[in-house]
Amino acid sequence: DPYAGDPPRHPALKVNSLKPFNAEPPAELLTENYLTPNQLFFKRNHLPVPAVDPASYRLQVEGPRGRTLALSLHELKSRFPKHEVTATLQCAGNRRSEMNRVRPVKGLEWGVAALSTARWGGARLRDVLAHAGYPEEGQAGEQHVGFEGLDQDLSGAAYGASIPYSTAMGCHGDVLLAYEMNGEELPRDHGYPLRVGVPGVVGARNVKWLGRISVSREESQSHWQQNDYKGFSPSVDWDTVDFSTAPAIQELPVQSAITEPAPGAAVPPGELTVKGYAWSGGGRGVGRVDVSLDGGRTWHVAELKGEEQAPGRAWAWQLWQLTGPVAPGSTELDVVCKAVDASYNVQPDTVAPIWNLRGVLSNAWHRVHVTVVQ
Ligand code: MTE
Ligand code: MO
Structure with a gap:
């Protein structure tokens, strides 16, 4: 072996x-x-x-x-x-x-x-x-x-x-x-x-x-x-x-994802805290992370938490967090995040238009579906 x-x-x-x-x-x-x-x-x-x-x-x-x-x-x-x-x-x-x-x-x-x-x-x-x-x-x-x-x-x-x-x-x-x-x-x-x-x-x-x-x-x-x-x-x-x-991939595009809550999680009503990371290639820092609790209809700006990095030299990610209101009476939530980098590059909203046979560069808006348990 x-x-x-x-x-x-x-x-x-x-x-x-x-x-x-x-x-x-x-x-x-x-x-x-x-x-x-x-x-x-x-x-x-x-x-x-x-x-x-x-x-x-x-x-x-x-x-x-x-x-x-x-x-x-x-x-x-x-x-x-x-x-x-x-x-x-x-x-x-x-x-x-x-x-x-x-x-x-x-x-x-x-x-x-x-x-x-x-x-x-x-x-x-x-x-x-x-x-x-x-x-x-x-x-x-x-x-x-x-x-x-x-x-x-x-x-x-x-x-x-x-x-x-x-x-x-x-x-x-x-x-x-x-x-x-x-x-x-x-x-x-x-x-x-x-x-x-x-x-x-x-x-x-x-x-x-x-x-x-x-x-x-x-x-x-x-x-x-x-x-x-x-x-x-x-x-x-x-x-x-x-x-x-095709050119070999070098610098990667802007990326973000939700790490909490987990897909399928049962969350309480009232408020929801969402956590994740955001990063972009080429030293382009993360400018902003938007989070939606309703599938992308309305957005909140997340709080970024990361080390101070020089412009053009932002090699490390930003962790982020957002606490937002769960719409009263909702039974399910589509939690979504998307990041904007220092060059105002944004993530694509869906996966299908960037699908490729090797499954690389997957950076669409990240979506997590959860249920609200009263
Ligand atoms: N270098 C060697 N010699 N052999 C490998 O298999 N994998 C590459 C890269 N360097 C690889 C390598 C790939 S595809 C990635 S994503 C990173 O190493 C992963 O680094 P990590 O295992 O330290 O996270
Ligand atoms: Mo890799």
Whole structure:
């Protein structure tokens, strides 16, 4: 069993697939903490968790003139200043189960909790690239920085992904080679001993168990960059899809969801308290969250609770809460939320027009139906 060496996991996680291990925390636990405890942080593995010996570990960095650097963990921690970033990581498949209800899609049945937030600590990617001899942005042209994991499939192919060179060097220097998560050593499930942290960018590019960095005129040739994690029109099906026609997902769109009450909950009359999260990609902060208790006819503005973040650098979510009146005599409520980001991007109101065969980018208004019990 190639998964026999996987680490133990927290029993509260809702398991989506055991081998490889994929799990999300229960929604109501997710928003109990601004920083998600490492054990409850959602886990998305495509392959077995590799066992990496920290003493012999070397990060390979292909230099611009064909020379490859091999950096030990000690060198990464001592030669480059430690930088810390609070960032939310979201899987492209978060909320896929809602798309699946419109029409079947291919992928794991994620609920609303395939995202989590941590304080990441590590070396800046741009410092390491500069150390390897790469120029500041501008001279590099339309290049990509590729990442390879140490996890491999049975054919020996590693998990891989890439981001634009401008993202790697830019993003205010907040792209990390992270060795810490919430002040602890990176857990095995999250990429021990080193992972890439690309704030504002889809989970899939945040490569764990990082083994190799390279710079190329081409995007990563890995399956996950080329033939997965792309969005398509609702009209495209598995007979007609041509993955080469769509760009790889990088920055994610504005997102929000309700974590309390749970779907189908029985709530008392009078007042209802609704809780959830909101986030947007690319460092665009959350401007506002609107909540409706009547299916979207009338709206209330929720109270946002999050760390202060600089404009354009708002990498972490906002948790939000709203207490609103339950219309007297109502027996059922359609609770709805939608977020607006700093660029006034809004979530689409329904799922069907954004349905896609892979079930990614599912960010319609989140709707939760509850009954009022007198
Ligand atoms: N990196 C490697 N090496 N292997 C993987 O399977 N999964 C990716 C990304 N990085 C993956 C990886 C995907 S799709 C997501 S959503 C995030 O890791 C999940 O990170 P987490 O498990 O720390 O939450
Ligand atoms: Mo993902």
